[in-house]
Amino acid sequence: MNKLKAKTFELRQNALDMIMNAKAGHIGGDFSVMDILSVLYLKQMNISVENQNDPDRDYFIMSKGHSVEAYYSVLAAAGFFDIDTVIREFSQFGSPFIGHPNNKLPGIEMNSGSLGHGLPVCVGIAIGAKKDNRPSRVYTVMGDGELAEGSVWEGFMAGGHYKLDNICAVIDRNMLQISGGTEEVMSHEDLEVRIKAFNWNVIRVNGNDVDELDRAFEEAKTVKGMPTCIIADTIKGFGGGEVMENKAPWHHKVPTEEEYRKISAELSRRREAALNE
Ligand SMILES: Cc1ncc(C[n+]2csc(CCOP(=O)(O)OP(=O)(O)O)c2C)c(N)n1
Ligand SMILES: [Mg+2]
Numbered sequence: 001m002n003k004l005k006a007k008t009f010e011l012r013q014n015a016l017d018m019i020m021n022a023k024a025g026h027i028g029g030d031f032s033v034m035d036i037l038s039v040l041y042l043k044q045m046n047i048s049v050e051n052q053n054d055p056d057r058d059y060f061i062m063s064k065g066h067s068v069e070a071y072y073s074v075l076a077a078a079g080f081f082d083i084d085t086v087i088r089e090f091s092q093f094g095s096p097f098i099g100h101p102n103n104k105l106p107g108i109e110m111n112s113g114s115l116g117h118g119l120p121v122c123v124g125i126a127i128g129a130k131k132d133n134r135p136s137r138v139y140t141v142m143g144d145g146e147l148a149e150g151s152v153w154e155g156f157m158a159g160g161h162y163k164l165d166n167i168c169a170v171i172d173r174n175m176l177q178i179s180g181g182t183e184e185v186m187s188h189e190d191l192e193v194r195i196k197a198f199n200w201n202v203i204r205v206n207g208n209d210v211d212e213l214d215r216a217f218e219e220a221k222t223v224k225g226m227p228t229c230i231i232a233d234t235i236k237g238f239g240g241g242e243v244m245e246n247k248a249p250w251h252h253k254v255p256t257e258e259e260y261r262k263i264s265a266e267l268s269r270r271r272e273a274a275l276n277e
Contacts, residue, residue: 001214002274002277004039004042005035005210006271006274007038007042008035009239009268009270010267010271011038011074012070012239013264013268014069014083014087015027015030015031015069015070015072015073016255016260017087018073018086018087018090018091020255021088022091024252025099025254026066026252027069027254027255028176028248028251029067029070029143029251030067030069030070031236031239032172032234032236032238033141034070034073035210035213036141036207036234037074038074039214040074040139041060041074042077042078045060046137047078047107049079052106055132055134056134056135058136058137058138059122059129059137059138060140061118061121061138061139062101062108062118063112063115063119063142063143064112064115065101065113065114065115066252067143068098068099068100068101068113069090071101071108073086081106081107085097099113100112100113115142115145116146116150116151116152117151118140118142119140119151119155119159119169121140122139122155122159123158123167125138126159126164126167127162127164130166136166138166138167138168141169142169142171143171143172143174144188144191145176145182145186146177147191148177148186156198160200160226163227165223165224165226167227168221168227168230169228169229169230170207170230171191171229171231172232173232173233174234174235175236176248176251178251178252191231192204192231200226200227201220201226201228201229202230202231203216204230204231204233205231205232206234207230207232207233208238213230213232216230236251239266240267241263243259243262243266
């Protein structure tokens with residue numbers, strides 16, 4: 001897993017490079033979610049370039065679609081596209097690599113960016129898979145600010161009601177959304193109690209730890225009769241060091257050249273440390 005951990009810092013650098021080139025993007029949420037996406041695509045999910053049209057594959061919906069730079073980095077690492085092309089073309093006029101996920105690109109199941117839709121769509125896919133007796137598991141990642149959307153709670157309600165144990169939803173619990181702390185903007189605590197009340201199994205992990213995440217996804221596969229929600233406690237901007245970590249303005253701030261150098265140095269330092277662990 002050391003290699004996977006090291007890889008997450010490389011993938012953060014790719015997301016950073018997309019944003020520097022485009023002068024736009026959502027870097028804070030990219031850096032908090034990178035470990036979750038990396039474990040899912042590079043270790044856990046049955047999704048690949050070869051089986052992307054097989055109805056028995058797993059399904060993934062990037063509900064917090066603004067973190068598209070992290071999503072593109074991981075999809076490229078999984079072989080869906082060429083990373084240099086994405087870095088060069090991201091958010092440029094006429095490019096297919098637009099600023100939110102769209103399903104004209106290979107590997108992307110659903111357009112997203114308007115928050116609150118991933119979980120309800122997962123419920124539909126999961127019911128379909130059960131009716132067809134398919135082995136597919138259905139995954140989504142939501143932001144914690146996203147939980148302010150009422151449709152998320154309709155998804156929790158239906159997932160519990162229909163006992164959709166083929167769903168594993170992840171919440172990127174970085175405690176920040178666009179305009180500040182989630183508990184000030186729209187509070188969610190006690191989040192664990194709330195989700196359990198909808199008849200979900202809840203697992204809480206350090207969402208910036210690839211080993212803990214991997215174990216949680218394994219455990220979720222063994223739970224029968226109810227869906228699982230992983231509350232992944234993360235740091236917004238994780239990997240960007242003192243410059244970026246846990247600071248609300250980095251939701252969509254574009255780094256200056258000096259900040260870029262500092263963040264890149266921190267990313268390579270952490271990559272090296274992971275390789276030497
Ligand atoms: C329906 C909807 N309302 C508002 C927005 C604008 N918006 C984009 S990102 C964001 C904050 C999301 O915060 P969070 O879900 O915590 O994401 P993260 O911290 O992981 O970046 C908001 C309000 C949106 N994309 N969709
Ligand atoms: Mg958040």
